Amino acid sequence: MADTIDFFFDFSSPYGYLASVRLEPIASKHGREIVWRPYLMGAAMKVSGRGALVSHPLLNDYTRLDLDRCARRYEIPFTLPDPFPVQTVAACRAFYWTTDQGLNAGKRLAQQLLRAYFVDNRNISDPEVVVSVGADTGLDSQGLKTSLTDPVIKERLRHETDRAITLGVFGSPFIIVDGEPFWGNDRLDEVDHWLSTGGW
Amino acid sequence: MADTIDFFFDFSSPYGYLASVRLEPIASKHGREIVWRPYLMGAAMKVSGRGALVSHPLLNDYTRLDLDRCARRYEIPFTLPDPFPVQTVAACRAFYWTTDQGLNAGKRLAQQLLRAYFVDNRNISDPEVVVSVGADTGLDSQGLKTSLTDPVIKERLRHETDRAITLGVFGSPFIIVDGEPFWGNDRLDEVDHWLSTGGW
Numbered sequence: 001m002a003d004t005i006d007f008f009f010d011f012s013s014p015y016g017y018l019a020s021v022r023l024e025p026i027a028s029k030h031g032r033e034i035v036w037r038p039y040l041m042g043a044a045m046k047v048s049g050r051g052a053l054v055s056h057p058l059l060n061d062y063t064r065l066d067l068d069r070c071a072r073r074y075e076i077p078f079t080l081p082d083p084f085p086v087q088t089v090a091a092c093r094a095f096y097w098t099t100d101q102g103l104n105a106g107k108r109l110a111q112q113l114l115r116a117y118f119v120d121n122r123n124i125s126d127p128e129v130v131v132s133v134g135a136d137t138g139l140d141s142q143g144l145k146t147s148l149t150d151p152v153i154k155e156r157l158r159h160e161t162d163r164a165i166t167l168g169v170f171g172s173p174f175i176i177v178d179g180e181p182f183w184g185n186d187r188l189d190e191v192d193h194w195l196s197t198g199g200w
Numbered sequence: 201m202a203d204t205i206d207f208f209f210d211f212s213s214p215y216g217y218l219a220s221v222r223l224e225p226i227a228s229k230h231g232r233e234i235v236w237r238p239y240l241m242g243a244a245m246k247v248s249g250r251g252a253l254v255s256h257p258l259l260n261d262y263t264r265l266d267l268d269r270c271a272r273r274y275e276i277p278f279t280l281p282d283p284f285p286v287q288t289v290a291a292c293r294a295f296y297w298t299t300d301q302g303l304n305a306g307k308r309l310a311q312q313l314l315r316a317y318f319v320d321n322r323n324i325s326d327p328e329v330v331v332s333v334g335a336d337t338g339l340d341s342q343g344l345k346t347s348l349t350d351p352v353i354k355e356r357l358r359h360e361t362d363r364a365i366t367l368g369v370f371g372s373p374f375i376i377v378d379g380e381p382f383w384g385n386d387r388l389d390e391v392d393h394w395l396s397t398g399g400w
Contacts, residue, residue: 044258047257047258048256048257048258048259049256049257050250050256050259056248056249056250057247057248057249058244058247058248058365058368058369058370059248059250059370061368062368062370062381062383065381066383069390069400072400073390073393073400165258168258168261168262169258170258170259170262181262181265183262183266184386186384186386186387187386189389190269190273193273200269200272200273
């Protein structure tokens, strides 16, 4: 089987959400599986010293316009949520607890959490919202709730975030294909071309 | 005649250089003229509070890799110069003095300055290098040299930079088509698509 594609993202990243929708058909076309790897981008930002686009004058207005334009172009339902950005610790922990029970269950939860935040404007920093979204995907609510404060899952998320930074990941989306890193929703065509050509 | 395309860039910006090469055929295809608008991106960075990509840990390594990869993909000769980045006051002043004598002369100078820096590794922060590149494009050396300290040209550059920031420009390349802003070399396909469709 062909190697997997590592898809790093932060649950609070709108470009990460847009890329999560667009990457699926690209991976399918090339017969590749995606490994979803949510992490705490804030930790990487502490290392890089680079903050969110919307936290800067001038960039804020442009970024909002660009996000809407990208969503329209690819016909992806999207509204910048309020509040934005939010803490994603609960969403990440829920993901890792779920994915340990099955990659597909983890992926389904991730997709629904992103959708809850970026389409339905539900505040996924709230553990109760995370549990509710999880229940809607068929997960055991009590088990999911307990996982959010489970020391093993806490440590798992810390490890995944540290590992991402060690690999050079700093943004969202950040995609690694056969060792080659691609940062940004605007690099998906490059990912597609890389998979088609084997690199250039 | 169709409206022009405003192409804002900083002479020290590698993505600006790559875009300067790629934008020409796109504009031609749509029967549009490009108005080259170099400015001092450092002034915009003071407003936005956002520094150069290569000034950050993690981003530095990735950006160097991405630049080389973009250049290879579009077969554009490119080497990240040393020193990098550099002051571009002299290059900008030379440009505005030249462009006042003819848009084409200005464009030719801009192209040759970018080429001198990003292909031949010549330090275009040095006024003598700027004058030498200008002479090679057929400009009057003495006139060009004098322009670099001319108060009128100094004010002209200040005005152009202020105007760019007022228009919301903060990066390089930054392209405005029919009032629509596009930031980044990675938005050239969007520019092309926008020109093809009239927007979406």
